[in-house]
Amino acid sequence: MSTATDVPVQQDLGTGLAIRSLSKNFGDFTAVDSIDLSVPEGSFFALLGPSGCGKTTTLRMVAGLEQPTAGAIYIGGQDISGMRPYQRPTNTVFQNYALFPHMTIFENVAFGLRRRKVDDVRTKVMEMLELVELSHLANRKPTQLSGGQQQRIAVVRALVNRPKVLLLDEPLGALDLKLRRQMQLELKRIQTEVGITFIHVTHDQEEAMTMADTIAVMNKGHVEQLGAPVDLYENPHSAFVAGFLGQSNLISAKVVSRDHDVLVLDFEGIRLTMPAARARTTEADIEIGVRPEKIQITDPGQPVPGDNTVDGIIIDASFVGVSTQYLVRTKGDEELTVFSQNTATTQRRVGDHVTLSWHPEHTFGLRAGSYDEAVAAEIAT
Amino acid sequence: MSVVAAASVAHQSPTDPAGSKAGKSTSMDGVPGRRLTPYFLLLPAFLALLVFYILPTLTLASTSLQTGSLEEGYSLTWRWATYGDVITQYWPQFRRSFVFAAVATVLALLIAYPLAYTIARKAGRYRNLMLALVVAPFFTSFLIRTLAWRQILADHGWAVQIFKATGLMQLTDWLGLTQGRVLATPIAVILGLTYNFLPFMTLPLYTSLEKIDPGLLQASDDLYANAWQGFWKITWPLSLPGVVGGTLLTFIPAAGDYVNQQFLGSTAETMTGNVIDSLALQQRNYPSAAALSLVLMVAIVVLVAIYVKRAGTDELV
Amino acid sequence: MATITRPGPTRQQVRPQRSPGRWIREHLVTFFGLLALIYLFVPIFVVVLFSFNRPTGRFNYTWVRFSLDAWSHPCDVSGLCDSLLISLKIGLLATIAATILGTLAAFALGRHRFQGRSVANLLIFLPMATPEVVAGSSLLTLFINIGVPLGQLTIFIAHVMFCVSFVIVTVKARLAGMDPRLEQAAMDLYANKTQTFLRVTLPLVFPGIVSAALLSFSLSFDDFIITNFNAGSTVTFPMFVWGAYQRALPVQVNVIGTGMLLVTLLLVGLARLLGTRRKQ
Numbered sequence: 006m007s008t009a010t011d012v013p014v015q016q017d018l019g020t021g022l023a024i025r026s027l028s029k030n031f032g033d034f035t036a037v038d039s040i041d042l043s044v045p046e047g048s049f050f051a052l053l054g055p056s057g058c059g060k061t062t063t064l065r066m067v068a069g070l071e072q073p074t075a076g077a078i079y080i081g082g083q084d085i086s087g088m089r090p091y092q093r094p095t096n097t098v099f100q101n102y103a104l105f106p107h108m109t110i111f112e113n114v115a116f117g118l119r120r121r122k123v124d125d126v127r128t129k130v131m132e133m134l135e136l137v138e139l140s141h142l143a144n145r146k147p148t149q150l151s152g153g154q155q156q157r158i159a160v161v162r163a164l165v166n167r168p169k170v171l172l173l174d175e176p177l178g179a180l181d182l183k184l185r186r187q188m189q190l191e192l193k194r195i196q197t198e199v200g201i202t203f204i205h206v207t208h209d210q211e212e213a214m215t216m217a218d219t220i221a222v223m224n225k226g227h228v229e230q231l232g233a234p235v236d237l238y239e240n241p242h243s244a245f246v247a248g249f250l251g252q253s254n255l256i257s258a259k260v261v262s263r264d265h266d267v268l269v270l271d272f273e274g275i276r277l278t279m280p281a282a283r284a285r286t287t288e289a290d291i292e293i294g295v296r297p298e299k300i301q302i303t304d305p306g307q308p309v310p311g312d313n314t315v316d317g318i319i320i321d322a323s324f325v326g327v328s329t330q331y332l333v334r335t336k337g338d339e340e341l342t343v344f345s346q347n348t349a350t351t352q353r354r355v356g357d358h359v360t361l362s363w364h365p366e367h368t369f370g371l372r373a374g375s376y377d378e379a380v381a382a383e384i385a386t
Numbered sequence: 387m388s389v390v391a392a393a394s395v396a397h398q399s400p401t402d403p404a405g406s407k408a409g410k411s412t413s414m415d416g417v418p419g420r421r422l423t424p425y426f427l428l429l430p431a432f433l434a435l436l437v438f439y440i441l442p443t444l445t446l447a448s449t450s451l452q453t454g455s456l457e458e459g460y461s462l463t464w465r466w467a468t469y470g471d472v473i474t475q476y477w478p479q480f481r482r483s484f485v486f487a488a489v490a491t492v493l494a495l496l497i498a499y500p501l502a503y504t505i506a507r508k509a510g511r512y513r514n515l516m517l518a519l520v521v522a523p524f525f526t527s528f529l530i531r532t533l534a535w536r537q538i539l540a541d542h543g544w545a546v547q548i549f550k551a552t553g554l555m556q557l558t559d560w561l562g563l564t565q566g567r568v569l570a571t572p573i574a575v576i577l578g579l580t581y582n583f584l585p586f587m588t589l590p591l592y593t594s595l596e597k598i599d600p601g602l603l604q605a606s607d608d609l610y611a612n613a614w615q616g617f618w619k620i621t622w623p624l625s626l627p628g629v630v631g632g633t634l635l636t637f638i639p640a641a642g643d644y645v646n647q648q649f650l651g652s653t654a655e656t657m658t659g660n661v662i663d664s665l666a667l668q669q670r671n672y673p674s675a676a677a678l679s680l681v682l683m684v685a686i687v688v689l690v691a692i693y694v695k696r697a698g699t700d701e702l703v
Numbered sequence: 704m705a706t707i708t709r710p711g712p713t714r715q716q717v718r719p720q721r722s723p724g725r726w727i728r729e730h731l732v733t734f735f736g737l738l739a740l741i742y743l744f745v746p747i748f749v750v751v752l753f754s755f756n757r758p759t760g761r762f763n764y765t766w767v768r769f770s771l772d773a774w775s776h777p778c779d780v781s782g783l784c785d786s787l788l789i790s791l792k793i794g795l796l797a798t799i800a801a802t803i804l805g806t807l808a809a810f811a812l813g814r815h816r817f818q819g820r821s822v823a824n825l826l827i828f829l830p831m832a833t834p835e836v837v838a839g840s841s842l843l844t845l846f847i848n849i850g851v852p853l854g855q856l857t858i859f860i861a862h863v864m865f866c867v868s869f870v871i872v873t874v875k876a877r878l879a880g881m882d883p884r885l886e887q888a889a890m891d892l893y894a895n896k897t898q899t900f901l902r903v904t905l906p907l908v909f910p911g912i913v914s915a916a917l918l919s920f921s922l923s924f925d926d927f928i929i930t931n932f933n934a935g936s937t938v939t940f941p942m943f944v945w946g947a948y949q950r951a952l953p954v955q956v957n958v959i960g961t962g963m964l965l966v967t968l969l970l971v972g973l974a975r976l977l978g979t980r981r982k983q
């Protein structure tokens with residue numbers, strides 16, 4: 006059993022949150038399958054994934070509301086796995102806020118402080134209420150507040166206790182779009198001001214990318230990929246991550262040769278190149294991906310901006326205001342999606358012959374079969 | 387903020403469960419609980435029910451097989467004949483109990499259904515008030531209420547006089563339901579039973595009717611059903627759980643009741659309950675009383691089982 | 704000012720069809736519903752009315768004349784007020800016992816998953832479904848066979864027995880309506896199990912416990928059949944009425960009945976008032 010006294014283990018646990026080989030089974034069903042995570046102190050960390058991927062279960066295990074089947078959780082090097090929720094230096098913002106309906110807002114926020122017998126409750130509570138500009142509602146009951154107000158109270162009720170880690174379980178799910186955007190910025194601001202480690206669980210990839218410093222993409226109990234938003238987006242390691250964060254094209258190609266750190270590929274007889282470092286497989290069969298917004302669309306015969314060039318015919322065009330989404334069919338019947346900003350003066354139409362091009366550095370390579378996996382996971386476009 | 391995050395994905399390594407709680411049962415919300423807590427909580431009530439419900443049922447059965455008297459004492463002689471005696475001797479009362487209870491249940495259903503429907507669908511903001519009004523009369527004593535019916539149905543009271551004046555009394559006399567008076571007839575007893583168990587019928591009906599989505603009736607209107615069809619094909623079937631619940635809650639106690647009979651009926655036409663009361667408390671014939679009780683209990687259970695099976699709903703509690 | 708007009712025939716105002724049949728149908732049900740409500744109150748009206756009666760004979764069945772005698776001398780009838788006190792005493796004690804037992808059991812059934820839960824649920828349900836005659840006579844046989852003398856103790860036991868099930872069902876329903884995350888939130892905010900229970904769970908379940916207690920009291924106070932079987936020589940208020948019916952029915956009985964109604968209406972009104980005031 007790992008304890009805080011095991012020195013070798015302790016050394017790489019850092020000062021933030023560390024999760025080691027954490028698993029949770031519900032009978033036959035494995036919700037969380039032996040995951041490892043290290044979250045630096047003071048960062049905004051997102052657990053992103055579809056429903057049922059285990060992100061909420063993981064969060065609840067950190068909070069102490071679920072017991073792990075195996076594995077350990079450390080905060081600041083200290084093993085908290087055996088502690089009850091009220092013994093842990095964590096606080097949770099619940100999905101439906103869980104504000105105590107029979108207490109005033111003031112008493113709700115003061116609850117944790119009173120249990121810990123902290124001095125000067127009044128000052129601390131009012132300070133927090135002022136942080137979210139709701140001090141005038143201190144004597145109201147939760148049912149008298151709007152959804153957005155309740156959400157902010159839920160956050161400060163947790164924050165006032167200065168936990169080492171703040172856990173947020175899809176806290177913005179019940180809010181309408183405009184309010185959600187507002188709260189995303191608000192939460193980020195609070196986190197930056199207060200400097201506490203935030204662990205934010207969400208299924209909304211835009212939300213995660215907006216708010217988090219680091220994202221862990223989870224699927225079926227595993228962590229698929231972990232990294233900064235821009236890294237996950239530009240260089241996904243699997244079809245799942247590629248499809249979950251935004252949209253992506255995935256086409257099959259063959260590796261012809263490797264020239265230093267450049268891979269030469271053959272796609273429908275066309276020569277394409279990509280950086281070898283961005284390929285996740287060393288096989289001859291590879292599936293390469295390009296994000297639709299990275300592809301430029303030009304008339305045939307015109308000079309092309311990128312080195313990878315493919316010709317095709319437009320088979321669908323959707324005008325979306327800011328951009329137009331084109332679906333282009335290549336000679337070999339592959340269909341590529343292209344997002345083109347509407348800066349051109351001429352409108353392209355279905356049936357037009359066009360040339361698509363992109364920079365090799367924008368290509369990422371996945372193992373063969375990835376597209377089928379993505380389809381099976383119902384995230385392929 | 388530095389973005390240093392060591393990541394490793396899905397590797398298996400042998401670890402011991404870190405938490406000491408990892409093996410224990412969890413309570414429904416995932417909050418860890420000790421395994422034995424529920425049993426301790428349940429124990430007092432469980433013991434009480436065991437000693438004062440299960441055990442009495444056993445002593446009831448045992449008493450029914452005893453013989454003896456108050457002076458000599460009772461002994462367990464396994465006299466099964468008591469059952470035969472009791473059934474043959476009191477069969478009329480037995481049948482009467484079930485007939486009265488059944489009629490009262492049907493009447494209660496007919497009266498309570500519009501009431502429940504009104505509260506559920508038409509009362510709007512008066513709903514809680516009406517529910518309170520349905521329950522309020524039952525804050526006076528059961529016996530006093532029943533006695534009030536005696537006062538209402540008194541031979542020289544205004545109600546009966548009006549009834550006679552309209553000539554309806556002649557009709558009911560001719561049908562054999564009354565004999566020139568309402569009191570001391572089966573009608574009075576049934577009326578009393580119906581009245582007293584009305585809330586037991588109304589509340590489950592209300593609960594069921596309240597759950598029906600009003601959009602369904604609008605859809606049925608849109609699809610060319612008239613009001614009667616809408617009721618029969620949509621409202622009625624969806625209210626069945628309430629109907630079953632209400633009829634059971636009415637029939638079961640009504641079958642065993644004897645207060646209504648005592649106050650409103652005639653001494654010539656008693657119900658099973660009267661007999662058990664008389665046997666147990668006046669004649670001190672405990673074995674017969676016990677036997678009759680058990681027979682009543684079993685009969686009710688059987689009837690209820692058949693009824694519930696046919697009705698097809700099993701939501702009772 | 705230019706206006707855009709549509710060519711073609713102008714459309715006529717179409718009034719929605721309102722056949723008389725529809726009006727009757729729509730209001731027929733309400734009519735019968737209200738009639739049923741009135742029907743519920745007729746005997747109550749009679750009870751209250753006859754409490755102001757001054758009968759000539761031993762029985763209070765026909766209206767003679769208005770009088771406040773019974774109201775001013777409620778305890779004149781021998782045995783009435785004694786039986787009332789006994790009913791109140793047993794009611795109070797049985798309520799306390801049944802509420803405690805039932806609340807504990809409700810927490811066990813409503814908050815924990817354990818083996819034998821369905822059996823326990825069945826056992827809880829059975830007393831509610833048993834006719835009173837059977838319940839009363841079976842308890843009688845128990846007491847006789849064991850040799851317990853019949854009296855206030857046996858009445859108390861009988862009352863607790865049939866009240867517990869109702870308490871369990873009421874409290875369990877209230878518990879089920881409570882968001883379990885509130886308890887989790889409390890624990891997350893450093894409240895241990897006891898504090899969570901006392902500060903969050905109990906206050907939220909409390910209204911359910913109160914209504915279970917009230918239900919229990921009214922069931923106990925008003926019970927006749929089960930009590931009658933197990934009372935021996937003790938006389939509770941319903942038993943008094945039963946006996947008085949045959950000998951002489953005093954007007955005071957109606958007074959007590961009216962009194963009970965008034966007290967309950969008062970309590971309900973008070974509860975609603977407190978409820979609305981809390982919301983503000």
